[in-house]
Amino acid sequence: MADITQQLNTFLVGGAVRDSLLNRAVVDNDYVVVGSSVEAMCQLGFIQVGKDFPVFLHPKSKQEYALARTEKKSGQGYTGFNCNASPNVTLEEDLLRRDLTINAMAMDENGKIVDPYNGQIDLKNRVLRHVSMAFIEDPLRVLRVARFAARYHEYGFTIAPETLALMTQLSESSELLSLSGERVWQEMQRSLADANPEVFFQVLYQCQALKSLWPDLHNLWGIPNPAKWHPEICSGLHTMMVLKQAVLLSTKTTIRFASVCHDLGKSLTEDKTLPSHPGHETAGLPLIEELCARLRVPTAYKTLALKVCQFHLHSHKVFELKASTILKLYNQLDAWRKPEDFYDFLLCCQADFTGRLGFEKREYPQKDFLYHAFEKLVLITAKPFVEQGLKGLEIKAAIAEQRLAVLKQFKLEYIQQNKIV
Template identity: 55%
Template structure:
């Protein structure tokens, strides 16, 4: 048996990036030999084993053949006759199809090193089209390595378009789509993921509510970039600068979905888009099986981002109503994330990228003022039932109004 380090670990070593996980391929071995050496079998669809000490994954070299639809419709040959080159050929990109032996020598039958130098994400073979998950994976790699200057090779983008045209993307599970999307959202340039999905037609399949935003105009006075799709990507870029939370970045992505609903005759006005977006956020989250924290913040930002942008014009009672509906008293951190998302929205506009945004501080300080109301003291004065809530509301409104009177823009 011969063992080689393969895939992402080799790629990142060559790029000088930290290696998080190491995967190994075993050539010339059998499951019986692996078990005899103390490896633990964990592969359900093909022979994968955990090293008895390091617990790293060791997979027998294998060849896969397409026999059905989707990313699971494959038969697997992991016999001891499968060569390293055979195994590497089944991989998605040339930069992921390199191996390293125990002497540090690079085995590179498909010119991955040259593509690293050329900063190209290029498919290994035409078998690329057999696995629809690769559309999302390649878009994710484009997002991950964008800051290094990488881009998708035109011929690979063409194959991604072919996969979409063959309706293969619909065979993907929501869990896998969300997994790739969530990982992409946490990259430094998540907008590149969505832009490449749009370029190959995949965005319309899994994110139709987002896909329609391109071409929808905004008022030039407030949005010099005009296009709502472009604005959304700019907001996502700003969210990355402001937060490393998945929920904040997702909320930035979905905050303007409602602009895809109003009739064209009203453009560039989008009156009511805040609440129109709620059903769309829910539909998208249902389709992707997005986690609750992403759904909840996405809904809040969709509904209240205009409130925050108009913060200084809001009455004290309106501010309190928003605080109540956002459940800030029990979940202040989530409300703080709402304000971060709104700041990203304000800055996600051409020429506004570095604008000062006092609205968030203003609303947060209004919350802090209202939070000083002592409910226990109200109860101690003998108020009961609904009267407790009424007194609490009245005192909170008074404190917010007093704060408004003293706040300096």
């Protein structure tokens, strides 16, 4: 039986065309259908899923097919549009409403590229350029372009100056405030999974979007740090360097998010104490709580971000701490119950230490010490003390006492063997 799509005038569109021309793996195939209607699609067996505009799933492949459409701004935000999906809408009209020229190309069933807005030229020149002035009607496009800039940074893409100007215009209006927290987080989370997520935040800072979407992060730019420990000086630049180091250390987006959050408290430092930041660790905690509530950030992200924010200096200064303070740190990090989260914490601290100008290749023995000490301490369990007849709080106290003794000895030996000064 012939495929039902043969009865339709269909074109592969958007990202699949763009990525195939870049020789990049294509994740999703999206199709536009020209000259059809909702009724005709349903009669062929397509399953309608779009509420705001007609999008359908193929009954077998489950791939998306959307009717060619035009949109007209009717309200505020990225959902304030009236959609026209009549059979008279042309492919060129459909492509005109898209965000970037490199996303406004189509391919017919014979592999011929339809490119009315010079997307191939911009693809060749590595330029992210808006298709039309309709760009400023959708505030979500500011985030999308920032995400594309991050995703395609490795290919050498830059944002066209006129497009960046429109992004700035959108950012300085109230339109960004119409975006839901979940939608902002979705774009941010997707960027955190890419190879250069720092570009996403840098672009948002450059076009003034970060000031609306995450003001505490925006405010870090220009805030100085002590030159001895931060040759890059600027707290915003440091945060981006930490994120780059986190990318090198882990693919986990929880770790990358926590790395961005770790110094938010510095945005509240009083001028008279600069470039020092006393108490910035605890000052950052409510800022993380507020952000996570506003963007509906999942608990796993928030939990790690709070731990890293509050205790990263403990890790850096671990060789100066008393064994009892280090043992307390393990307890505060809930390391005994959640060892994987503890390891993630250590990676974040390493990213913080190496995310500084000239520090990128420096050793971070603190992570090694805390990791191997934990391996020894976690072996001390309740079983032998239960066998001795101890009960309740006596067992807890005995475990703590033995762990403290082992930790003191291990710390002494580690410092001597590794010549820690």
